[in-house]
Amino acid sequence: MSAGHPDGPDHVGWPADVAARYRAAGHWRGQTFGALLTTLAAAYGHRTAVVGESDGVPARWTYSDLDDRAHRLAAGLAGRGIGAGDRVLVQLPNRPEFVSVIFALWRLGAWPVFTLPAHRRTELRHFAEKAEASAIITVAEHERHDHAATAREVADDVASVREVLVVGSPEFTELSEAPPREFADPDPEGVAFLQLSGGSTGLSKLIPRTHDDYLYSVRESARICALRPDSVYLAALPVAHNYPLSSPGVLGALHAGATTVLAPRPDPGVAFRLIESERVTISGVVPPLAAAWVQAAARTEHDLSSLEVLLVGGAKCARELAERIGPALGCRLQQVFGMAEGLVCYTRLDDPDELVLGTQGRPISLDDEIRVVDPDNPDAASTDEVVPGEVGALLTRGPYTIRGYYRAAEHNATAFTSDGFYRTGDLVRRHPSGHLEVVGRAKEQINRAGEKVSAEEVENHLIAHPDVLDAAVVGVPDEYLGERTCAYVVPTDGASPGEAELRRFVRERGIAAFKVPDLVIVVEKFPVTGVGKTSKRELRAALAAQARNR
Numbered sequence: 379m380s381a382g383h384p385d386g387p388d389h390v391g392w393p394a395d396v397a398a399r400y401r402a403a404g405h406w407r408g409q410t411f412g413a414l415l416t417t418l419a420a421a422y423g424h425r426t427a428v429v430g431e432s433d434g435v436p437a438r439w440t441y442s443d444l445d446d447r448a449h450r451l452a453a454g455l456a457g458r459g460i461g462a463g464d465r466v467l468v469q470l471p472n473r474p475e476f477v478s479v480i481f482a483l484w485r486l487g488a489w490p491v492f493t494l495p496a497h498r499r500t501e502l503r504h505f506a507e508k509a510e511a512s513a514i515i516t517v518a519e520h521e522r523h524d525h526a527a528t529a530r531e532v533a534d535d536v537a538s539v540r541e542v543l544v545v546g547s548p549e550f551t552e553l554s555e556a557p558p559r560e561f562a563d564p565d566p567e568g569v570a571f572l573q574l575s576g577g578s579t580g581l582s583k584l585i586p587r588t589h590d591d592y593l594y595s596v597r598e599s600a601r602i603c604a605l606r607p608d609s610v611y612l613a614a615l616p617v618a619h620n621y622p623l624s625s626p627g628v629l630g631a632l633h634a635g636a637t638t639v640l641a642p643r644p645d646p647g648v649a650f651r652l653i654e655s656e657r658v659t660i661s662g663v664v665p666p667l668a669a670a671w672v673q674a675a676a677r678t679e680h681d682l683s684s685l686e687v688l689l690v691g692g693a694k695c696a697r698e699l700a701e702r703i704g705p706a707l708g709c710r711l712q713q714v715f716g717m718a719e720g721l722v723c724y725t726r727l728d729d730p731d732e733l734v735l736g737t738q739g740r741p742i743s744l745d746d747e748i749r750v751v752d753p754d755n756p757d758a759a760s761t762d763e764v765v766p767g768e769v770g771a772l773l774t775r776g777p778y779t780i781r782g783y784y785r786a787a788e789h790n791a792t793a794f795t796s797d798g799f800y801r802t803g804d805l806v807r808r809h810p811s812g813h814l815e816v817v818g819r820a821k822e823q824i825n826r827a828g829e830k831v832s833a834e835e836v837e838n839h840l841i842a843h844p845d846v847l848d849a850a851v852v853g854v855p856d857e858y859l860g861e862r863t864c865a866y867v868v869p870t871d872g873a874s875p876g877e878a879e880l881r882r883f884v885r886e887r888g889i890a891a892f893k894v895p896d897l898v899i900v901v902e903k904f905p906v907t908g909v910g911k912t913s914k915r916e917l918r919a920a921l922a923a924q925a926r927n928r
Contacts, residue, residue, distance in 0.1 A: 381894050388791065389569055390782030393798075397567065400636075403745065405777040406590035408566045411484035412448075412635070414593065417682050419445035422635040425607065429656060430474045430640035433546050437474045441635075444478060447554065451482035451523035452561060454553030458513075458541055462487030462564060465509040465572065467502060467532075469493045469516040469525060472617050472640040475545045477628065478554075480571070484589075487564035490571040491584070492618040495520050496829070499528050499888035500916065504581045506536040508785060509572055513541035528888075533904065566590045572784055573620055573718040575736030576823055584784035585718050591778040592624065595722060596633050598742045599626035603660065603687065603712065606845045610684070612652055612661035614644040615828075615910055620718040621692055622662055646674035654680040662689035662714065664828030666858050669699055672706040679924055685709045687727070691738075692828030694816045694862045700735045713738050714819055715816055720779025721746060723814055737813035746776040749799060750808050753820055760799040771820050773799040824853035824861050829892040831863055833914075836893055839884045845873035846880070850904055850912050851895065854921045865895035866917055868903060 392400070400406045417426075423442040430437050436660035439447070460466065466483055468474040468490045480490045491509050493502060506513070514529040524622065533539040534781045543550055564570075566589040566790075574584040603626045605611070611631035615622040623629055631638045639656045641649055644667055652658060663671065668690045675682065688707060690700070691714035703711045716722030721740035750770035751758035764770035775781075775798045782790040793801055800860065805817040824831040833851040840849035848868040851862035869875055877898040885894050905916040 387492055388785050390780075391567075391588075392781055396798075400590075400594075400745070400777040403777075405594045405743070405745065406567070407593070408590065409593060410563050410566050410589045411481060411570060411593070412561075413563055415445050415448060415481050415485075418632060418635065421779055422607065423435065425635060426637045427632060428474045428477050428640065429634070430472065431642055432473050432475060439474055441632075446558065446802065447478040448481035448485055449558035450556050451478055451554045453559050454556035455482060455488070456486060456561070457556060458543075458553065460486060460488055460513055460541070462562075464488040464512045465491050467491045467493055467509070467511050467514040467516075467529075467698070468618065469495060469497065469502070469514065469529070470545060470618070471495045471517065471520045472519075472642055473545070474640065476617055476640070477632075477638075479545070484564075484570060484828055485561055486841070487561065487568055492571065492573050492623070493526070494574075494616050494618050494890070495523075496616075496890040496892060498523075498890055499531055500580065501533050502528065502532045505584070506532055506539055508584055510538045511536070513536055513543060515537060515543045515545065517545050518547065529829065543620050564589070566613040569784075574800055575718060575783065576832075581832070581835055583786050583789060585780055586782075586784045587780070590779075591720075592629075593633075595720075595742060595778040596624050596626070596629045597623060599724070600630040600634045600728065602626075602742065603630065603689070604727055605630055605636050607635035609634060609636035609660060610639060610656055610658045610757075611636055612639045612649065612656070612658040614641045614649050614661055614663055614667065615692075617914070620694075620829075621714070621716070625662065625689070625691065625714050625716055626660075627662070646671050646678065650674065650678050650680035650682060653682050653685055659683040659684055660687045660689070662691065664692035665690055665695045665699060665860055666827045668695065669858065672699070672702050677708045681709060682709075685714050689714045689724075693825045694738065694925075697735055702860055702868075711735070715739055715814065717802060719802070720776065721774045721800075721802070722778075725813070729813075733809070733811060733813050737809060737815045740814065741774075741776070742811040743776055743778070746774060746779070746809065747799070748814075749773040750806060753805055760795050760797055766810075767807060769805055769807050769817050771803045772804040773804060775799045800806060824851070824863050826853070826861055826863060826892055826896075826923070827859045831888075831893050835889075836863065836884065836895060837888060839887050840867060840880060840895075842887070843875060843880060843883050845869050845875040848904065848912075850914060850917060852914050852917050852921070854897075854918060856896075859896075862896040863893075864897040864899065864917075864921055865902065867900050869900055 427441045428439045516525045569586045570589045573585040604623040713725045725734045751762045753771040807815045837849045856862040905913040
């Protein structure tokens with residue numbers, strides 16, 4: 379598949395003339411992830427690449443170790459019939475095998491589909507069906523959930539899934555020790571993997587990222603964050619997220635010849651221990667976790683003096699919190715704002731404090747095209763820009779921003795303008811410096827501690843309950859989570875479902891725990907707009923008034 383041309387209903391790529399321009403500019407270098415790892419192993423062979431734990435056993439892999447493991451596992455997976463173009467769901471926690479698995483798949487030309495440890499049966503089945511996945515790679519158990527059993531349930535439901543491979547099992551160990559062999563390098567302009575959208579409407583869409591476009595983002599992120607071979611990056615968040623994967627993330631650290639430390643949990647007790655023992659220099663967190671680290675830093679006995687930079691992203695960092703991070707942790711704050719669909723913005727390490735504290739950064743590339751358009755017009759064209767300095771809806775296109783979701787032609791017609799700009803759903807204000815200040819979301823999506831919750835998806839689960847007539851899910855401000863979810867429910871006649879019962883019902887339908895409503899309120903009817911639609915604005919206002927009166 380060529381990224382330079384529209385490729386039919388599955389994958390829409392960049393127009394040929396645009397792709398040629400990105401190649402000429404040096405953004406796209408014709409390198410694949412597999413070729414990158416070979417280059418890194420040659421340059422940094424005996425340096426430590428990855429530090430972590432596998433089933434409680436400490437692991438410390440050099441670049442040569444990682445390269446060898448990826449080669450052997452690729453051969454083992456090929457022996458099980460996994461090859462170029464196969465889609466493979468990868469659901470692994472923060473452990474070293476995550477890195478060897480994805481590079482093994484890239485060596486084969488297979489496409490990892492990055493799912494999160496928090497996902498459950500409903501989401502995994504959707505991803506497997508949409509991607510027509512041929513295999514699932516997971517772990518036996520994590521955080522008291524039987525992932526292997528869930529994966530096998532999905533395999534039973536989805537005809538395309540032929541294999542369920544469990545990392546840590548004797549079977550997987552045997553695959554990982556196969557004699558290495560070489561494979562043909564895939565097309566660097568072709569799809570490398572599928573990431574997940576935030577899912578503002580229903581279940582998440584699949585995002586096709588190419589070797590060329592993603593590696594450009596990785597290289598520039600590593601440069602902007604000043605990563606060097608003696609840097610040590612702590613991956614505190616689940617590494618399948620776009621943010622800890624590439625902003626600058628695990629891949630940025632590897633590109634720089636640095637060391638990645640995989641934290642099994644992000645809480646201060648674990649993270650601070652690793653910062654001290656591994657002399658971590660940089661990490662990335664979401665605002666609620668940053669707040670927890672700031673609070674814990676005042677009483678920790680761990681030495682955090684090696685920490686130079688803390689990136690905060692995934693959701694907007696309130697200025698009040700931003701001002702406390704540097705003094706509390708003794709490091710430089712770097713704000714990051716981006717999306718798995720492409721665009722990534724950073725405050726720069728030499729930016730004045732006012733920009734670092736008050737904005738979410740400026741784009742990676744001079745070829746990132748930004749438009750801020752009329753926020754009240756969902757069909758605004760890229761030319762309908764607001765007056766500079768005013769709040770508007772963010773549109774973007776560029777050398778690492780997709781031109782369409784995977785197998786989503788109908789959704790693409792509204793998610794992208796006719797000239798290829800992606801409608802991000804974010805409301806922003808653009809500063810004269812080019813920095814963006816994120817003001818809110820235009821899309822109906824709740825940002826709960828950096829995890830994106832689709833109101834529509836949760837509403838659909840609630841309405842499936844026999845005692846629920848209608849449901850409306852809204853986000854409400856929360857000091858710790860950023861937003862929490864509140865579900866308003868209208869019961870059927872004579873029914874009186876309780877909050878605990880409804881929360882349990884949603885949880886048992888096999889969705890991620892972060893999507894289960896934090897609060898459920900049963901009401902007789904919903905307020906409506908002039909055209910008869912449920913007024914979520916009034917529901918939020920009622921919650922705010924309720925909070926003020928407490």
